[in-house]
Amino acid sequence: MTNFRIILAYNGTAYHGWQRQNNALAVQQVLEEAILSLTGQTVTVNGCSRTDAGVHARRFCASFLIESTITCRGIVFGLNSKLPDDISVLECEKVPLDFHARYMCSGKEYEYIIHNSEIKNPFYKDTAYRSWFPIDEKKLDKAAQDFVGTHDFKAMCSTDCTKENTVRTIFSFHVRREGELVIFTVSGDGFLYNMVRIMVGTLIFINEGKIGETQIPDILASKDRTRGGKTVPPQGLYLNEVYYDKDKGSEQGE
Amino acid sequence: MTNFRIILAYNGTAYHGWQRQNNALAVQQVLEEAILSLTGQTVTVNGCSRTDAGVHARRFCASFLIESTITCRGIVFGLNSKLPDDISVLECEKVPLDFHARYMCSGKEYEYIIHNSEIKNPFYKDTAYRSWFPIDEKKLDKAAQDFVGTHDFKAMCSTDCTKENTVRTIFSFHVRREGELVIFTVSGDGFLYNMVRIMVGTLIFINEGKIGETQIPDILASKDRTRGGKTVPPQGLYLNEVYYDKDKGSEQGE
Structure with missing residues (x-):
């Protein structure tokens, strides 16, 4: 075997x-x-x-x-x-x-790509989410740091989530721009159902002024899903990498 | 009107x-x-x-x-x-x-993208042609210069081509690499049926040693389609830009 x-x-x-x-x-x-x-x-x-x-x-x-x-x-x-x-x-x-x-998975990295443009690009049809409202990626990169660390992420979890333990650790969260694309990269020890899409949606609400840029700690503390932003659609989300502890790694190459 | x-x-x-x-x-x-x-x-x-x-x-x-x-x-x-x-x-x-x-079109620029890898990439499924044989892009960039200028391109035209005049002028032809992608960019005053895909296919045959790297002038002179390379598939081809003479340009902006 x-x-x-x-x-x-x-x-x-x-x-x-x-x-x-x-x-x-x-x-x-x-x-x-x-x-x-x-x-x-x-x-x-x-x-x-x-x-x-x-x-x-x-x-x-x-x-x-x-x-x-x-x-x-x-x-x-x-x-x-x-x-x-x-x-x-x-x-x-x-x-x-x-x-x-x-x-045995010890962590994962996800990426979310937003095509930030008034005009659709047919080559991003299934591979990015388009949002026309101009995104201030520096502001969102700063706000996203409030997700980093160990927190109860119940407020960032779909109401369909059945996990009893909703505490997770986010290792890093960065937002950057490459031309018309705004790229959110987040890594952590585990993610609840829809958690990445709700965190990105919350940052989008901050960008649009619907949530204050220092409100993330309060929203997390509330454990109330209705305080966060919308769940952004699936086509912008990529599972980038999966981490395992080294001692559970490969037996041999070939 | x-x-x-x-x-x-x-x-x-x-x-x-x-x-x-x-x-x-x-x-x-x-x-x-x-x-x-x-x-x-x-x-x-x-x-x-x-x-x-x-x-x-x-x-x-x-x-x-x-x-x-x-x-x-x-x-x-x-x-x-x-x-x-x-x-x-x-x-x-x-x-x-x-x-x-x-x-009134006075010229066009096309791009052809080859994903040069043994392993397929699911994000290039419909947007590049995959070829595993390692491509020497510098050699092909040099060979492609023999297409530049005014020539009879009958040998680079599908046998379905019905044009009487098969003389065209290629303004420029460049081949470059971006990671696993090899990008062919060609501009000219007009292109015959399948001409870009046959020129790229001919360069691919040069890369694989099936056609000598200085043979393009002979092949063009032969006017014989069977001397060129295969017609590479459509999914790697992009119409990049279309040119018009300035005096036939826009009436007014808005």
Whole structure:
């Protein structure tokens, strides 16, 4: 039995997120079908995270146990030949049998991209959220520092959230501009349901003067979702990177 | 009667090119339907070029005559509200009644993007052509200079080409690398059917050693399409810019 850890990139436009569902196509299902087609084996792939419908991933981590002599290179090129063009296997390595992509994850980095323009750009249709109101990225970068640290993020969590423990640690949060794109990059030890999209939406409300620029600590303390900004749409969100503790890392290269 | 010149950007993935067709959806049809919906008038839009199915445009020029008091700003924002997200009106201005986007065009610039990697990138699925063979962009930039100038480009034209005069002038041709992307930029006074895609395909054959790096003048002189490289696929091709003689330019801004 071998435990393979793979790094995936996917354009989430066509998928109802990562997790296999009964009534809609998810990335997990497409990947498991590609593994079956390549190896003849039915496996369950463990993903590092559930992503929502329309959300993208640049380096999504997943793992699966399989009885096979296939090499890591065989996994990468074999699966890529089976997978549609909007899902790609970037890397593969063998890991200890007890590695689990979700439970052992120690942190993640997300990015949210806003196309800040009055005029739509057809090449950002599914890969950024367009907002015309001029964004002051320096002001938002400063305001975002109030999210950094260990806080109860209940106010930044969808009301559908069922987690009992809503305390999370944000390692860093930066807002920068690249031409017409405003890019929000946030890393932390874990994220609640819709948490990144609500934090970005709250910063957007600060930009538009609907929330004061020093109000984030009060909103977090209130634990009241209705005090935050709107949940910005999924197509601007990217899972950038997933972190694991070094001692739970790779067994060997190939 | 007012003659409006508009600059469009479109992602060509979902369209069978610019020109209206009986059995497939083209950008021209979608635009004419948006104008009808906005103004109540049925117009014929003249485009600067026929683009092929799957080819993109960053600044496509089109013009149409209309009996309306609508402003240029009204055209831009009104049409953008009617058009799907993969077509955008970037600019609009009033031009003399005799302006015609196709007949008066004095030159165009195209770009072709190759994603030069063994591993596919899901975000370039419809917007670049992937080729794994390592590209020596400096060598190709040098070889491409043999296309520059006035030549008979019959050897670089699809065999479907019906033009009697196959002499064209290439103003400039540059090949550069940006990370995993290799970008071919070519401008000229006019282009034959599939000419950019065949010139790029010929450079790719030079890169792979299938054609000698000094062979372009001989191939052009042969006027024989079979001597050139393959026609590279449409999804890497962008119409970047369209040029008009200054004296045929805008009547007035708004």
